[in-house]
Amino acid sequence: xxxxxxxxxxxxxxxxxxxxxxxxxxxxxxxxxxxxxxxxxxxxxxxxxxxxxxxxxxxxxxxxxxxxxxxxxxxxxxxxxxxxxxxxxxxxxxxxxxxxxxxxxxxxxxxxxxxxxxxxxxxxxxxxxxxxxxxxxxxxxxxxxxxxxxxxxxxxxxxxxxxxxxxxxxxxxxxxxxxxxxxxxxxxxxxxxxxxxxxxxxxxxxxxxxxxxxxxxxxxxxxxxxxxxxxxxxxxxxxxxxxxxxxxxxxxxxxxxxxxxxxxxxxxxxxxxxxxxxxxxxxxxxxxxxxxxxxxxxxxxxxxxxxxxxxxxxxxxxxxxxxxxxxxxxxxxxxxxxxxxxxxxxxxxxxxxxxxxxxxxxxxxxxxxxxxxxxxxxxxxxxxxxxxxxxxxxxxxxxxxxxxxxxxxxxxxxxxxxxxxxxx
Amino acid sequence: xxxxxxxxxxxxxxxxxxxxxxxxxxxxxxxxxxxxxxxxxxxxxxxxxxxxxxxxxxxxxxxxxxxxxxxxxxxxxxxxxxxxxxxxxxxxxxxxxxxxxxxxxxxxxxxxxxxxxxxxxxxxxxxxxxxxxxxxxxxxxxxxxxxxxxxxxxxxxxxxxxxxxxxxxxxxxxxxxxxxxxxxxxxxxxxxxxxxxxxxxxxxxxxxxxxxxxxxxxxxxxxxxxxxxxxxxxxxxxxxxxxxxxxxxxxxxxxxxxxxxxxxxxxxxxxxxxxxxxxxxxxxxxxxxxxxxxxxxxxxxxxxxxxxxxxxxxxxxxxxxxxxxxxxxxxxxxxxxxxxxxxxxxxxxxxxxxxxxxxxxxxxxxxxxxxxxxxxxxxxxxxxxxxxxxxxxxxxxxxxxxxxxxxxxxxxxxxxxxxxxxxx
Numbered sequence: 001x002x003x004x005x006x007x008x009x010x011x012x013x014x015x016x017x018x019x020x021x022x023x024x025x026x027x028x029x030x031x032x033x034x035x036x037x038x039x040x041x042x043x044x045x046x047x048x049x050x051x052x053x054x055x056x057x058x059x060x061x062x063x064x065x066x067x068x069x070x071x072x073x074x075x076x077x078x079x080x081x082x083x084x085x086x087x088x089x090x091x092x093x094x095x096x097x098x099x100x101x102x103x104x105x106x107x108x109x110x111x112x113x114x115x116x117x118x119x120x121x122x123x124x125x126x127x128x129x130x131x132x133x134x135x136x137x138x139x140x141x142x143x144x145x146x147x148x149x150x151x152x153x154x155x156x157x158x159x160x161x162x163x164x165x166x167x168x169x170x171x172x173x174x175x176x177x178x179x180x181x182x183x184x185x186x187x188x189x190x191x192x193x194x195x196x197x198x199x200x201x202x203x204x205x206x207x208x209x210x211x212x213x214x215x216x217x218x219x220x221x222x223x224x225x226x227x228x229x230x231x232x233x234x235x236x237x238x239x240x241x242x243x244x245x246x247x248x249x250x251x252x253x254x255x256x257x258x259x260x261x262x263x264x265x266x267x268x269x270x271x272x273x274x275x276x277x278x279x280x281x282x283x284x285x286x287x288x289x290x291x292x293x294x295x296x297x298x299x300x301x302x303x304x305x306x307x308x309x310x311x312x313x314x315x316x317x318x319x320x321x322x323x324x325x326x327x328x329x330x331x332x333x334x335x336x337x338x339x340x341x342x343x344x345x346x347x348x349x350x351x352x353x354x355x356x357x358x359x360x361x362x363x364x365x366x367x368x369x370x371x372x373x374x375x376x377x378x379x380x381x382x383x384x385x386x387x388x389x390x391x392x393x394x395x396x397x398x399x400x401x402x403x404x405x406x407x408x409x410x411x412x413x414x415x416x417x418x419x420x421x422x423x424x
Numbered sequence: 425x426x427x428x429x430x431x432x433x434x435x436x437x438x439x440x441x442x443x444x445x446x447x448x449x450x451x452x453x454x455x456x457x458x459x460x461x462x463x464x465x466x467x468x469x470x471x472x473x474x475x476x477x478x479x480x481x482x483x484x485x486x487x488x489x490x491x492x493x494x495x496x497x498x499x500x501x502x503x504x505x506x507x508x509x510x511x512x513x514x515x516x517x518x519x520x521x522x523x524x525x526x527x528x529x530x531x532x533x534x535x536x537x538x539x540x541x542x543x544x545x546x547x548x549x550x551x552x553x554x555x556x557x558x559x560x561x562x563x564x565x566x567x568x569x570x571x572x573x574x575x576x577x578x579x580x581x582x583x584x585x586x587x588x589x590x591x592x593x594x595x596x597x598x599x600x601x602x603x604x605x606x607x608x609x610x611x612x613x614x615x616x617x618x619x620x621x622x623x624x625x626x627x628x629x630x631x632x633x634x635x636x637x638x639x640x641x642x643x644x645x646x647x648x649x650x651x652x653x654x655x656x657x658x659x660x661x662x663x664x665x666x667x668x669x670x671x672x673x674x675x676x677x678x679x680x681x682x683x684x685x686x687x688x689x690x691x692x693x694x695x696x697x698x699x700x701x702x703x704x705x706x707x708x709x710x711x712x713x714x715x716x717x718x719x720x721x722x723x724x725x726x727x728x729x730x731x732x733x734x735x736x737x738x739x740x741x742x743x744x745x746x747x748x749x750x751x752x753x754x755x756x757x758x759x760x761x762x763x764x765x766x767x768x769x770x771x772x773x774x775x776x777x778x779x780x781x782x783x784x785x786x787x788x789x790x791x792x793x794x795x796x797x798x799x800x801x802x803x804x805x806x807x808x809x810x811x812x813x814x815x816x817x818x819x820x821x822x823x824x825x826x827x828x829x830x831x832x833x834x835x836x837x838x839x840x841x842x843x844x845x846x847x848x
Contacts, residue, residue: 051642052641052642052656053641053656053659056659056660056663056664057660068644068645070645070650070817071645071650071814072645072646072647072650073648075814077812077813077814079701079704079706106636106637106677106705107635107636107637107638107677107705108635108636108637108638108648108649108677109636109637110648122704124704124705125701125746125747126635126637126650126746126747126814127637128648162812162814166810166812166814166815167814167815167816167817168817174817174820175820180847180848182660182819182820182846182847183656183657183658183660183661183664183752184657184748184752184816184819184820184846185820186653186656186657186660187653187654187656187657187748187752187816188653188816188817188820189656190641190642190651190652190653190655190656190657191645191650191651191653191748191816192645192651193642193643193644193645193651195641195642195643196642211531211532211550212530212531212532212533213530213531213532213533213550213551214531214532217476217477217614217619218475218476218614218617218619218620219617219619220492220617221492221494221495221496221615221616221617222496223496224497224532224534224551224552225532226494226495226496226550226615227614227615227616227617228614229610229611229612229614229615230611231614232476232477232607232610232611232613232614233607233608233610233611233614234607235477235480236480236481236606236607236610237607239480240480240607253530253531253532277503277549280503280546280548281530281531281548282503322549322550323549323550324608324611324615328607328608328611352776386590388501388586388590389501390495390499390501390550390586390590390591391590391591392591392608392611392612392615393494393591393592393598393612395606395608396598396599396606396608396609396612422606422608423604423606424604424848
C-alpha cells in the first residue's frame with residue numbers, strides 16, 4: 001500500500017511532467033523522434049484464424065506452404081480432343097486424319113479407360129487427361145463427322161495440357177507473412193485446401209471526444225455550440241487503417257469524467273480528441289502522466305503541435321487536438337501508422353504521392369514540420385489561402401497536402417514538392 | 425400465350441445467336457467496344473440516405489449546400505485572454521501592461537457580459553469571444569499575477585479569432601455530387617448538422633459458380649476434383665468495387681440447374697463463373713441468349729477470350745471463364761467497372777500505375793489485348809514465364825500486369841510500359 005502510494009506521489013510530483021496549462025510547451029518533440037519511438041515500441045498484435053471470405057485486405061501472420069499440388073492431375077487447358085500427339089503429325093487442311101471418339105472426359109468426370117492408337121476422347125477444359133493421351137487438339141481445329149473425329153491440324157506432345165503441380169508444387173511457399181491479402185491470394189489459398197487463414201488481429205479502438213461546446217453528430221449547431229466532427233472522421237480513418245469499428249464516447253470537460261473514460265477504455269488504442277493543449281480545461285495530458293506514461297506532449301508540427309502520445313498498461317493513447325485539422329494531422333502522423341502497425345501493415349503514409357512544382361511559395365519556420373493543404377491546378381501545386389487549424393473544409397477543398405521539412409524555412413515557387421493525395 | 429411463345433421461338437431460332445459450342449468463336453469483340461457499350465448502358469443506381477458513420481468510401485448522390493455558418497459565432501483560435509487589441513499596443517518585455525481578469529469564456533460556456541477598458545477575459549480555444557473584445561492574446565505571452573493579467577506582448581485586432589462562417593458560409597456548396605467521401609468530408613457534413621447523407625446505393629451481386637469438378641472453399645482437393653477459387657476471389661473483388669457482400673451459389677454443370685440459378689438471381693449484377701466457352705457443357709451463353717440479351721460473347725482479350733456480357737431484365741450478367749486468371753481478367757475488364765459505375769464510382773482501373781522499362785520483350789498478337797503478369801525487379805519490368813490462364817499463382821507472384829494494346833505485336837525490351845500494380 002505504502003509503496004504504491006509513494007509511486008503515485010512521486011509520479012504526480014515527478015519532474016518529468018511539466019504542466020503546460022496556461023504556460024505553453026517548454027519544447028516540442030521532433031516528429032521523426034516520435035515516429036521512431038512508435039516504431040520501436042509498437043508490434044503487430046497476435047494472430048487470429050479467420051475464414052477466407054473475411055480475409056480480403058487482412059495481413060498474413062505466417063508463411064503459407066502448400067502440402068498439395070495444384071492441379072493434382074494432368075488436365076486439359078482447352079476444350080477439344082485428347083489424343084496421342086504423334087498420331088497427328090502430318091495432318092493438315094488437305095490431309096485430314098480421322099480418329100474414333102471412344103468417350104469423353106469432363107471436369108470432375110474423368111474417362112476411366114486408356115486411349116489407344118486411332119482413338120481420341122472428347123475433353124473439356126479442366127478435365128483429366130486420360131491414360132494414353134498426351135495432348136489436346138483444340139475443338140476449333142477438328143470436326144465430328146458421323147461420330148468420328150476429323151482433324152486438320154497436327155498437335156505437339158504436351159500441347160494444351162496443364163501438368164500436375166504447374167500452378168502450385170507441394171512444399172512451395174506460396175505467400176509470405178506480412179502480406180496484405182489480395183483477392184487472388186484468397187483464390188490460391190482456397191485452391192490448396194485452406195478454408196481459414198492466420199492473420200494479425202485487427203486493433204480495437206476507443207474514441208473519447210471531449211468538449212463542452214460539442215453537440216453529437218446529427219445535431220444542428222445552435223447558440224455557442226458546434227457539432228462534433230472529429231468522431232465520424234476518426235472512425236473513418238481507423239477503418240481505413242484496418243481497425244475494428246471503434247467505440248465512441250462524448251464526455252464533459254471535467255477531470256473526473258475524462259479520467260474515467262481514459263481508465264475504462266480496454267481497447268488496444270485510445271484516441272482522445274480535445275483537451276490536449278495548454279488551456280486550463282486540458283486535463284488529458286495530466287491524467288495520462290498520473291496513470292501511465294505521457295511519452296510525448298507537444299510536437300514540432302503545425303497545425304498539430306498540442307498533440308501527445310503515451311502508454312497506459314498495454315494500450316496506446318493519442319492525445320489529439322480538438323481543432324479538426326489538427327486532429328486529422330495528428331491522427332495521420334502518429335495514430336494512423338500505429339494502428340496500421342498493430343494490424344501488421346506498413347507504417348508508411350496511406351496516400352498516393354505525386355511530385356509537382358509549386359505555383360506559389362510556401363512560408364514555414366525552421367524547427368517544425370508544416371502540414372500544408374494544397375490544390376492541384378493545371379499540374380501545379382497551389383497552397384490553400386484559408387487553412388487554419390479549425391477550417392476543416394480546407395481538407396475537403398484540398399486535393400492533398402505537402403509537408404515542409406523541419407529544417408526548411410519554406411519552399412520556393414517553382415520548386416518541385418511531393419503532394420500526398422487525399423483521394424486514392 | 426401464342427405471342428409469347430412465338431417470341432420465344434424466334435429468339436431460340438434467331439440468327440443473332442451463334443452457338444459456339446465445339447465450333448469456336450466466329451469473331452471476338454474488341455475490348456474498347458465492350459467498355460463503350462457498358463459505359464453507355466450502365467447508370468448509377470438510385471440514391472439512398474444513410475448515417476454519416478456508414479458513409480466513408482460511399483459516393484455522394486447530390487451536391488451538399490450548407491444552410492448554417494460554421495462557426496456560427498466568433499471564437500478563440502488559441503488558449504489565452506480575450507481583450508481589446510488597441511489597449512495592448514506598446515506592451516513589451518520591458519513594458520508590461522496589466523489588465524483585470526473579469527471572468528472566463530469556455531467552449532460551450534460563454535462569458536455573458538461585455539469587456540471594458542482595462543479588462544480581459546480568460547478564454548480557451550473554441551470559446552465565444554465576449555462582446556467588447558476583438559482579439560486573443562495567447563496564454564504563453566502573458567501571466568496571471570495575484571488575480572490580474574500581466575501581458576508582455578501587443579496583439580493586433582482580430583488576432584487569434586476565428587470569425588463566424590470562416591470554415592463554412594451559409595449557402596456554400598461544400599461537396600459535389602459523385603464525390604467519394606473522405607474521412608474529413610464526414611466531419612464537415614457533421615459540422616453543418618447533417619447526420620445523414622444521400623449516396624448511391626451499393627450494387628447487389630450474385631455469384632454463380634459452375635463446374636462439376638469443383639469442391640467448395642474449405643475442402644481439400646482430392647482425386648480429379650479441385651477447389652473452387654473463383655468465389656472467394658470474386659467476392660473480394662466486388663467488395664473492393666463497392667458492392668454489398670455477394671450471395672454465392674455453386675451449381676452442377678447442367679442446363680437446368682444453371683438456368684434456374686441465372687433466372688432466380690434478383691441482384692443488380694450476376695457473375696457466372698465457368699461454362700462460358702465453346703465446350704459442350706458451356707450452357708450459360710445459350711441460356712442468356714434465350715431469356716435476355718447476350719450482347720457480347722467472345723472477347724479479343726487474352727486470357728479472357730471466352731467471356732461474355734449480357735442483360736437480363738434490368739440485370740447485368742457477366743459470363744466469366746472458369747480458369748481463374750481468365751476469371752480475374754474478365755472481371756477486372758468488364759464486371760469491375762460496371763459495379764463501380766452502378767455505385768457512382770469511376771470506371772477507371774482501380775490500380776495504381778507506374779511507367780517502367782521492360783527487362784525482356786513481350787510477344788503478343790495483333791488483334792487482341794494481352795493481359796501480361798509481370799514482376800518489377802530492380803525498377804525493370806519482367807514478364808512472368810509461367811502464366812497460363814489456369815495458373816492463379818502467377819497473379820500472386822506478380823506485382824501487377826501490363827496490357828499490350830490490340831494493334832501491337834508486343835513490346836520490345838527496354839520499351840517503357842505502364843504497369844498496373846496489384847497492391848494499393
